[in-house]
Ligand SMILES: CSC[C@@H](O)[C@@H](O)C(=O)COP(=O)(O)O
């Protein structure tokens with residue numbers, strides 16, 4: 001019998017919660033199913049203590065397909081997951097968390113992308129270049145989440161990003177991958193790079 005993907009999300013959320021990236025109900029995780037629908041965390045749940053009833057299944061067009069009870073609402077940021085799955089057919093998991101470092105580095109640029117240091121860790125994003133010059137796309141944090149989703153959709157449809165990650169200023173990072181394990185690894189790498197950038201500033205390295 002195959003593992004219910006919701007259990008994978010529960011384990012991942014517990015791990016990220018322990019790392020301090022999903023405190024106070026922050027963040028949302030989703031996994032796509034072979035029929036194109038996806039399970040996403042319910043809104044406002046404590047991500048360190050998710051159970052099977054803390055997930056909603058959403059159709060590609062955003063319609064709710066399964067929910068434990070009508071009062072359980074999908075993540076407020078479902079439209080962002082929808083945009084990612086629509087843009088990237090290979091994406092099977094999309095993870096979004098809030099770390100302190102992600103918020104700090106979002107101020108290291110005033111523009112719409114953040115230059116990343118040429119660390120070996122970038123190979124984990126599939127960037128096999130000597131001294132890679134990579135930028136992470138940065139988006140404004142609107143109160144209306146569908147506005148963020150449509151900004152992401154418009155920009156990436158015109159110019160796809162060079163890595164599977166984006167930053168929302170003063171908010172957090174979102175990654176996507178062809179498996180939940182891949183998304184976990186991308187998230188850990190992105191957060192490592194953010195920690196490095198904050199630490200590098202402290203010791204005067206740019
Ligand atoms: C701590 S509230 C954060 C929310 O506004 C949001 O940004 C978030 O990541 C979680 O929203 P949710 O609706 O629980 O998926």
Ligand SMILES: [Zn+2]
Nearest residue numbers: 027077096172
């Ligand atoms: Zn968020």
